[in-house]
Amino acid sequence: MTCELVRQMLDGVIDREFSLELRNAVIEHTETCADCAAELDALRHTVNLLRMAPTPEHPPEWWIEGTFEKILRQQDLQAPVEHGRAPQLTFLDDK
Numbered sequence: 001m002t003c004e005l006v007r008q009m010l011d012g013v014i015d016r017e018f019s020l021e022l023r024n025a026v027i028e029h030t031e032t033c034a035d036c037a038a039e040l041d042a043l044r045h046t047v048n049l050l051r052m053a054p055t056p057e058h059p060p061e062w063w064i065e066g067t068f069e070k071i072l073r074q075q076d077l078q079a080p081v082e083h084g085r086a087p088q089l090t091f092l093d094d095k
């Protein structure tokens with residue numbers, strides 16, 4: 001398998017569009033080819049970022065049940081928000 005072919009197939013490998021056999025062939029190539037391995041890593045990284053988006057900018061403990069509603073109410077009342085942070089609510093637009 002050539003590098004050129006592998007590069008063209010990386011998308012399909014990550015999206016699991018290909019058969020296991022074909023994916024393994026590509027993965028096998030990346031194990032012996034640093035360039036294609038780097039390509040695969042970069043693509044995986046990008047895909048992960050896309051899947052995670054929109055990314056909440058708060059730690060998990062911030063999302064304790066009820067906290068979010070509380071902050072929404074605080075916003076309504078224009079009261080100061082806990083932790084001195086302005087809530088980042090723009091990601092709600094996507095829902």
Ligand SMILES: [Zn+2]
Pocket residue numbers: 002003004006029033035036037
């Ligand atoms: Zn290669």
